[in-house]
Amino acid sequence: MTIDLEVDDTQREADPDALLVVDNLTVSFPTDDGVVQAVRGVSYTVRSGEAMGIVGESGSGKSVSSMAVMGLLPRNARISGSVRFRGQELIGLDEDEYAKLRGNRIAMIFQDPLTSLNPVYTIGFQIAEAVHAHHEVSKQAALERAVELLDIVGIPYPEQRINNYPHELSGGMRQRVVIAIAMANNPDVIIADEPTTALDVTVQAQVLEALETAREETGAALILITHDLGVIAGHAERIAVMYAGKLVETGTTEEVFYRPRMPYTLGLLGSLPRLDKQEHERLTPIKGAPPSLLNLPPGCPFTPRCPIAEDICDRDEPALLAAEGTGHAAACHFRSRVADIDAAEMFGTDAADDAPEVLA
């Protein structure tokens, strides 16, 4: 096997802009039926101010890996590998030390705004609380900051809204409150875990806009976790695709969108409706379902769903290896071949007649 141009960890380490370095992160959960390997050796680096997207189906381990970064996994989770923030190792940090980082340097936005806020406190209190957690300020000052934050994320009449309880706000409004909480202390990294999934389509754009504002305002790096490539496209510079607990493709948004090197990514793109395609273009679904992360068989986990799989795919799990360009890497034995195939061609649809002249 060729080990050409393997992405070098030590090189990443040396990166002066590296803010958050996740290195060979592994998370498993003991369950009734055996050990679930939720995250299997994930490595990535986030630099100051950049926006990175992590894409994958539900159960691919994208949420679990970010929870591991935040130190929010349940106690029964087994975590190994390393997460370094500005050179400080986070894995194994005790709860009090972690609390100093959370919300202050790394903030998180969760999927379901309806259950994310405590029902018995006003939203003003819950935002002010985040300010108080890291700054010795007066109650008044913290509340003023809360008003200011609500204004930034686009909530009208923030002076009155701070006295509202979560149940008095709509889902979109509540997610803005959560975004306001996340940006309260000008963090360096904001992790947004499916921030729009639970919301109406019409509200999604507004919330993403609020998220974008928050980023501009704080200058924080963004890790945007989603299963929705459409969301990623406009909001991330780099993309990591996750499948069965591993990164299977990483690169710039351009590279991954237009020159995918992993059949799974290609499949994801093929199942995305696009306005720039011709009228009769059909969507190309990926057949089958993601594998159970319980007792994964050897080989590439995508093999059962992969149209170009060969014998080697059943035997060896491919490593994430550089394909071309600076950071573009894919975990596929045939990554060089994938570059020339179109989604429709690979996964097959009735209307696969137009040329693979995907815009470049």
Add this chain to the structure above:
Amino acid sequence: MLETHETLKEGTQPGGPGVDKPTLTEREFTVKERKQWQMALRRFLRHRAAVVSLVVFVLLVLFAFVLPYFWHYKYTEFVSLCTQSNGLAGPCSPSLKHPFGTDSTHDMLAVTMRGTGQSLKVAFLIAAVGTGAGALWGVVSGFFGGFVDSTLMRLADLVLTIPSLALAAALAHKGGGSLVLIGLILAGVAAPYVARVVRGVVLSLREREFIEAARALGASNTRIMFRHLLPNTIPVLLVNATLLIAQGILAETALSYVGFGIQSPDTSLGVLISTNQGAVENQPWLFYFPGVFIILIALSVNFIGDGLRDALDPRQTRERK
């Protein structure tokens, strides 16, 4: 139109497009169900206390209903007494001949077996009738909603404002204290509790798709209630029924103690400890043995109930330690 409606509802039409689908879904359901039951069984088996309790409970049932045939004293049989330290004849303390000792007339082991059996009968009666009545009450209330619901639930609330012991004692006072009557009264007192729980479950089920589907297919109210809603409350009912067994035994005991429970010549564990409470100092075995059996029954049933809850309530998934 009406005909199709009927046939669909009953699913008796021999052929045609209307029948294929129900049988198909039915097969899917049974497959899924078996899997669910297997999972539930596995979860139950992992609850060690519940498994041990199940064994203990089975042993208690055997003790009460099978062992009497093999034991050489009958609970009705008079036994000869032992000489006390003061030279007079009196109850025997536990020995090989009488492992549980004797009271002033009978072998205590035989009496305890009889008492355990009678207590279990009352408890099963309370659990069965109480759960049944409560389920009916809750399903009707939750299904119809509105006026029916508020009337039935206010009635339940009212019953709950009276201490159940006082209520049961008042109702049992005139009745003569037969086992069946006491069981029925205690079941009636327990029913509102079950009704509340069942109603809660039904309220959440009522809006679910499969009920909508049944309604859309023209199923009658009775059919929806008994074929669709009630089966889905079975896990909750099962857990409640086990808890009612434990509570029933304790309630019967308390009722016997205050003098309004089962009356002699019939007996129960409650009757035994009530009659022997004065003996706690001089013949403690008369008081302790029946008491320990009550605790054993109630404790094992409570643990079985806890195991069932773990097994049947998927929301409470236990991670392995």
Add this chain to the structure above:
Amino acid sequence: MLVFVIRRVLISIPVLIASTMLTFVIVKLSGDPLTYLKTRQSTVSKAEKQAFINQEAHRLWLDRSWPTQYWHWISNILLHWNWGPPVTGHDNVASDVFTAFGITARLVLVSIAIALILAVITGVISAVKQYSLTDYTTTLLGFIFLSMPTFWFAILLKEFGLKINQWTGSHFFGTIGDRSIPITDHSFGGSLKDIIGHMILPTIVLGLVGYAAWSRFTRASMLEVLNSDYVRLARSKGLSPRTVMIRHALRTALIPLTTVTALDVAALLGGAIVTENVFQWRGMGTLFLTALRAVDFNVMLGWLLVTATIVIAFNLIADILYGVLDPRIRHA
């Protein structure tokens, strides 16, 4: 908020009225108050006996229809504070019931308070240290308490108290009545010691009735909240573990406990019947049992009226408290 409270109070009134009707029916079903006359052997002629029975029935309004009797009973209480005559003798039913109530209230309230405090502490510890030795031990103990007949445990504890008294040669643990008879030490300290000595054992017995259920409930509620999204968000804000635990987890987890406690007040009053009987307190329990044996219906009616009022009042307080603690209910 005021509207919320007023609405809740108004809802309680019809419940109380309906409860008095149910109470009335139950008392009517519990037996014939004149059984004692009808079964008595007497030297007088049958006709004379029947005449006396009729006279008594008339005096007690037993010869009227149920609705008339009910109205007579309830209107006399409301308009004249007359709780009706006892079947025999000249006692004042109202003062009998309220004296007994005072004694029982002390026992029940102290038991509730102690049981609640202990239940919350152990429930929270069990939840936070789920599957630890502490969790398993408290769970097992809780189950044992739940499975023990109240009076069996009471008698056991009474024996235990007597043994301790014997060993220490003191009379600290009172096992009969709520005060010593005769009262020997009239000083404040002596009285307090006497009261406490008599209260400890019954309070433990009655407290365990509530404790077992409430600690289980606290544990379950706390576990649910600890796994909630908002506790996760609170942690991700960087709040200290202590703040997360108290402000976000405990505060929210305890709200439903108010309702559960209020609902269990009826069960505790039932438990008091048994406990008082074992320790021979002359409280509500003893009063009820004596009244029931004699079918002294006005005493029973008064007893049930007071009990129902207490239970409804507790539910009302719990409702209002719930509204104070949970804004979702308040605004609904």
